[in-house]
Amino acid sequence: MKVYYNLSDFEALKNAVVTSGTFDGVHLGHQKILQILRETAQKTGGESVVLTFWPHPRVVVSKDSQDLKLLSTIDEKIELLEKQGVDHLLVIPFTREFSELSSEEYVKDILLKQIGTKKLVIGYDHRFGRNREGGFDYLKTNSELFGIEIEEIPRQEIENLTISSTKIRQSLMIGEVSSANELLGRKYSFTGIVVKGRQLGRTIGFPTANVQVSQFYKLIPANGVYAVRTFFRNQWHNGMMNIGTRPTVDGVGRTQEVNIFDFDDDIYGETVTVEIVDYIRPEQKFNGLEELKAQILADKKKSKEILNILK
Numbered sequence: 001m002k003v004y005y006n007l008s009d010f011e012a013l014k015n016a017v018v019t020s021g022t023f024d025g026v027h028l029g030h031q032k033i034l035q036i037l038r039e040t041a042q043k044t045g046g047e048s049v050v051l052t053f054w055p056h057p058r059v060v061v062s063k064d065s066q067d068l069k070l071l072s073t074i075d076e077k078i079e080l081l082e083k084q085g086v087d088h089l090l091v092i093p094f095t096r097e098f099s100e101l102s103s104e105e106y107v108k109d110i111l112l113k114q115i116g117t118k119k120l121v122i123g124y125d126h127r128f129g130r131n132r133e134g135g136f137d138y139l140k141t142n143s144e145l146f147g148i149e150i151e152e153i154p155r156q157e158i159e160n161l162t163i164s165s166t167k168i169r170q171s172l173m174i175g176e177v178s179s180a181n182e183l184l185g186r187k188y189s190f191t192g193i194v195v196k197g198r199q200l201g202r203t204i205g206f207p208t209a210n211v212q213v214s215q216f217y218k219l220i221p222a223n224g225v226y227a228v229r230t231f232f233r234n235q236w237h238n239g240m241m242n243i244g245t246r247p248t249v250d251g252v253g254r255t256q257e258v259n260i261f262d263f264d265d266d267i268y269g270e271t272v273t274v275e276i277v278d279y280i281r282p283e284q285k286f287n288g289l290e291e292l293k294a295q296i297l298a299d300k301k302k303s304k305e306i307l308n309i310l311k
Helices: 027-043 058-063 074-085 103-113 136-141 155-173 177-184 289-309
Strands: 001-006 016-019 047-054 088-093 117-123 148-151 189-195 211-212 226-234 236-246 257-262 271-280
Touching: 016 027, 016 103, 016 148, 027 047, 027 117, 027 148, 027 155, 027 177, 047 074, 047 103, 074 088, 074 211, 103 117, 117 136, 136 148, 155 177, 177 189, 177 271, 211 271, 226 257, 226 289, 257 271, 271 289
Parallel strands: 001 088, 016 047, 016 117, 047 088, 117 148
Antiparallel strands: 189 211, 189 271, 211 257, 226 236, 226 271, 236 257
């Protein structure tokens, strides 16, 4: 897959089969759209092109952008789209100026002139242009004028797509990880740097890696204890994770602390990816470290049961 970060870097194709969207999470609904895109390109001898936008359009045009939480960073999105067999990915910088393009300007200047679009794969509720004025009906009505064929994604599939995007975020924010994973078609994950914490875990026999995620917009699931797999040094490791404020030890701020089973090396400063397999229990305050240690032992046993089932 070829990736372009500016329209000027993309040379118009002779037969571009195009779809566009934010593709946050690249979940099963998105994967269906991309399947149709690939199949359409193969049938017509064209090349598949995905247009996506960064930053997320809501960051530019909405007042509540600070509350926006996304399922994927731009790097994660690119990696996920590459796995879907897309030929070209164009990451369009979404600016206030870009948001002011009329629907006609968007079609003529972007889709036709810059991309060379011959066929567009979209749904009935697809919107584009200033104030989202353009849509499926507009394109259908003017298809001969623009010379673009429209491949419509059925209404039911689009409705399922909308529901699943919303449901994934809602599920993660209440700890329903298994439901989110099912809709994603994979385990939800995040990547961060291991930073030094208070190192209290070591004092009770459970050293943890405090994983700091730098992207403020990346969605971190609900507070609680989870069975996880962690990837670093080119290897996956089983473990468990606590997300929360560590009330038993008077923690300050929200953290993501991973106990990696059978591992006690120094990995401060290293990049790790945490894949969340399932939710175990909510975070709670215990009456001292001994009670906390007993619960952690029970959590470890439960985590191993969950992770062994997956083998």
